[in-house]
Amino acid sequence: MNEMIIKEIADGILKANQQNGSKPSTNAVLPKIALVGTECVGKTSLFNSITGTRKGTISSTPSDFEQIIQEQWADAIRIFDGPSYKGKFDQVFVDYINSIDLFIQVCDIETIRRNDRRLVDILSSELGKPVLIVLNKCEKAITSEKRNLLVEHAEKSLGKNVICVSAQTGENVALLLSEACSLLPNPTKIEVIEYIVN
């Protein structure tokens, strides 16, 4: 991702943290953003693209991977990637969800599933959490007409505005981060939680 954009977004968040009295150190309580979504939509690909790591395992078949991974981004936020939503939540998943400040719900631009709709309803309507929806794999919709149709369909199905991104090409990943950061709750409201770092 463009270094200037990273710096700009990170500076904005650090400034907000400082205005609220916390020091910009590695021990500061950082806002937490999680990538969530159904199977094989590209959560881990996006996690790796944002964090510039290869920490997450990418696969064309749904993984049974139940681990939650995290990475600090530009000393300003913590990004999480976890298991896919398959229609039910166990207690570990509920505890994880409750600790997150903002969700980036990843969907496949070509296929909006019933569980995509369920998940946005649970996060947004039932739990009242801020959710930003992205349509990943947008480079597949080559023409703007095709893309507009897919966006229109997704927005109608999910009842929310969406952003098109491509984890594969990096398109709109910086825009996504900047949008996500603008939706973060006031850092003073963030609870202090102990982390177990992998």
Ligand SMILES: Nc1nc2c(ncn2[C@@H]2O[C@H](COP(=O)(O)OP(=O)(O)OP(=O)(O)O)[C@@H](O)[C@H]2O)c(=O)[nH]1
């Ligand atoms: N064309 C295209 N394929 C992508 C993109 N992002 C991810 N993929 C592919 O989609 C498949 C699933 O990617 P993952 O990142 O493993 O998806 P996931 O949501 O983490 O999958 P699970 O954790 O198994 O649910 C892989 O074959 C990726 O290469 C993208 O932007 N464009």
Ligand SMILES: [Mg+2]
């Ligand atoms: Mg994954």
